[in-house]
Amino acid sequence: MEGFDFLQPIVFTVTALNAYLRELLETDEVLQDLWVRGEISNFSQPRSGHLYFTLKDSEAAMRCVMWKPSAMRLRFTPADGMLVEAHGALSIYPAQGQVQLYVDALRPAGEGALYQEFLQLRARLEAEGLFDPSHKRPLPRLPKHIGVVTSATGAALHDILQTLNRRLPTLHVTVAPTPVQGVDAPAGIIAALKRLNALPDLDLIILARGGGSIEDLWAFNDEGLARAIFASRYPVISGVGHETDFTIADFVADLRAPTPTGAAELATPITKEELQAALQGAEAQLTELINRQLEDFKQALQLAQSELRRTSPRLRILNNIQRVDELQGRLERAIQQQLQRKQNNLANACDRLASLNPQAVLKRGYAIITDQATGKIISHTRQAAPWQPVWLQVQDGRIPAQITPPPKENKKDDRNKT
Amino acid sequence: MTETKPESMDFETAFNALQEIIAKLESAELPLEEALRLYEEGKRLAALCTSILENAQLRVSTLGEESPNESAFDFSEP
Numbered sequence: 001m002e003g004f005d006f007l008q009p010i011v012f013t014v015t016a017l018n019a020y021l022r023e024l025l026e027t028d029e030v031l032q033d034l035w036v037r038g039e040i041s042n043f044s045q046p047r048s049g050h051l052y053f054t055l056k057d058s059e060a061a062m063r064c065v066m067w068k069p070s071a072m073r074l075r076f077t078p079a080d081g082m083l084v085e086a087h088g089a090l091s092i093y094p095a096q097g098q099v100q101l102y103v104d105a106l107r108p109a110g111e112g113a114l115y116q117e118f119l120q121l122r123a124r125l126e127a128e129g130l131f132d133p134s135h136k137r138p139l140p141r142l143p144k145h146i147g148v149v150t151s152a153t154g155a156a157l158h159d160i161l162q163t164l165n166r167r168l169p170t171l172h173v174t175v176a177p178t179p180v181q182g183v184d185a186p187a188g189i190i191a192a193l194k195r196l197n198a199l200p201d202l203d204l205i206i207l208a209r210g211g212g213s214i215e216d217l218w219a220f221n222d223e224g225l226a227r228a229i230f231a232s233r234y235p236v237i238s239g240v241g242h243e244t245d246f247t248i249a250d251f252v253a254d255l256r257a258p259t260p261t262g263a264a265e266l267a268t269p270i271t272k273e274e275l276q277a278a279l280q281g282a283e284a285q286l287t288e289l290i291n292r293q294l295e296d297f298k299q300a301l302q303l304a305q306s307e308l309r310r311t312s313p314r315l316r317i318l319n320n321i322q323r324v325d326e327l328q329g330r331l332e333r334a335i336q337q338q339l340q341r342k343q344n345n346l347a348n349a350c351d352r353l354a355s356l357n358p359q360a361v362l363k364r365g366y367a368i369i370t371d372q373a374t375g376k377i378i379s380h381t382r383q384a385a386p387w388q389p390v391w392l393q394v395q396d397g398r399i400p401a402q403i404t405p406p407p408k409e410n411k412k413d414d415r416n417k418t
Numbered sequence: 419m420t421e422t423k424p425e426s427m428d429f430e431t432a433f434n435a436l437q438e439i440i441a442k443l444e445s446a447e448l449p450l451e452e453a454l455r456l457y458e459e460g461k462r463l464a465a466l467c468t469s470i471l472e473n474a475q476l477r478v479s480t481l482g483e484e485s486p487n488e489s490a491f492d493f494s495e496p
Contacts, residue, residue, distance in 0.1 A: 144430050147481075161478060169474035170429040176481045195481050272471055275433070279471070282436055283464045289443040290457040297450050 018094040025099070031090040036062065036101060037109055040082045045071075053078065055086060055101065064088075066103040074106060076213060083109040111214065118221050122248060125223070130230050131251045137235040139255060142270055143203035145172045147196035147234065149189060152177030156210040156239075156260035163264035167271040174199065180209040185219030190228040197233050205232060206267055207249060208239040208260035220247035229253055239263025359395065368393035372400070429470045436463040 012020065025031050038055030045051050049068035054061050064086060078084060088103040125131065146164065150156045157175065164171055176192035179185045189207070196205050207229070209217065219225070220240045229236050229252040238253035239260040250256040257263035270278075309315075354360070358368065369378045372389040384390075386405035391398040427435075439460040443453060 142430055142433065144428065152480075161476060165476035169476050170470060172477045172479070174479045174481050192481075199481070272474070275471055276468065279433075279436075279464050279467050282440060283461065285440055286443070286457055286460040286464065289440065290453060293443070293448070293450070293453045 014097070015094065018092055018097060021099075022092045022094070025090050025092060028090075033087075033089065035085050035087050035112070037083070037085045038062070040078050040084055041080050043078055043080050051078065051103075053080075055084075063093075063098055063100040064103050065093075065100055066106065070104045076108065078106060085109050085112055108215075114218070118248070121221065121223055121226075122251065125226055125248065125252070130226060135230070136254045139235055139237070139267070139269070140203045143168075143171065143267060145174065145199075145202050146267055147199065147202045147205040148173055148175045148208065149178060149192040149196065149205060150175070150208045150260065151180045154180070154210050156208045159210075159259075159261045160206060160208060160239075160264040163261050164268060167265065167268040168275075169272060171268070174202070180219060181212070181216050182219070186222035186225050189219060189222075189225055193225075193228050193232055193236075202234045204235045204237060204254075204267055206237050206239060206260075206263045207253065208263050209241065210260060211242045211245075214245070217241045217245055217247055220249040222248070225249060226252045237263045237266055362393065362395040369401075370398075427466065429467060429474070432463050432467050432470070436460055436467060439463070 036055055038057050041054045041056055041061075043051070043053040049071060051064075051066035051071045053064050053066075055064055056062070066086075066088075085107050086101060086103045087105040088101050090099060090101055092098065093100050129135070148157065148160055150160070152175070157177075161173065164173060174196065176195050178188035178192040180189065193205065193207070196202060207220075209220065217240055220238075226248045229238075229249060235254040236252075237255045237257055238247070238250045239257040239262055240247050240249055241259075243258040246256075255266055257266045362368070369384075370376060370391045370393060371378055371383070372391055376383070378384055378390060384403045386403055388403045390401050390403060392401050439456050442448070443456055443460070448456070
């Protein structure tokens, strides 16, 4: 120990001391990432855009600086007397040897607790399945009747009605006005949802509120409201605050829109202009369809006509006429054949007849004897009397002759010879 | 299909009926008379829809805690 007395004590320059201090502060994990709660005083914002203020409580104070980039992200305007929570890192301002908090985020005190509450509620409801995509109901493509839950006086209602009227003026809108901010807001919004749920014919409900601070939107983080949205018999589109704001209501809703106007747009997926175009298309389609049908019928008619021609009796008649002609021909040929055959028979008969002609016998030397007085043929002996004049018919004429009396002998023989 | 008097028809009903008619004309083998009837009906519905759209103005009712009342929304303000 004694030895130390002989050593020269180390003498810091002020700069070195501040540097040493700075080194100490900036290597301390706690001091480089901490939240400090206190009341703002000596607040100033020079042209540079940086913020300078003091955080204090009843016992102590701490200088704070917030550089412009961080200050620009602030969602509220700090002021003296405001109780806030500041996040940042501790260091030293060497020029004055002043320990300062270099703030990078600032929020009203209590918001942190609220946010924790919000996170817990969100986790609980999510675990219960209130945000489950399987519970999201489909929205009608062409709604008739839309319910709107919002403030009667806010810009949100005006925006919604304006948008709905522009996009789909055939709509009927029923507004259930309610306060959307303040302690009574959750109960009011729930009651408005219930009134709309009692209507018989709604297509969907728009739940909306215009932009505001996170405290302004806090009613939409109410657990009772979340359950009322979940229980609604009509699908709910939420449009709360701005694009960046997410409330519990947004998570439970069947569809989340970034803004009230956005909710009105999502509620009307088909606009008047699209309907008009669709109607024109439908009319053209109708005309085309009926023309096509008429063309089909015309073709069917033509087909039927040709079918009719094909099966008509006229053709059968013509066919029959042809058959008659054919039969007539056959008939005539048959008759001709018959006649021919008869003629041949006749000729044969004539020939045979000719062969029987007595003339032919005469030619062979026979003669026919006829009585000159009576002209009768004498073919028996008893017809002949002596001296009876007769004709001897030979082949080229007749010869007069006279029967002689029979000789005494051989009378019988002579007779036989003639 | 149910025949409804056009005067009593709202846009959605008429529009849906029109789409049904087109689907029917597209799909079914219809007797000529039926097809022509559907065509006429379709043209009538299309004209009705167009006229409803052209003349439509958003109808707004208020459902307060008191008795409901109906009023036209004033779009004149900015």
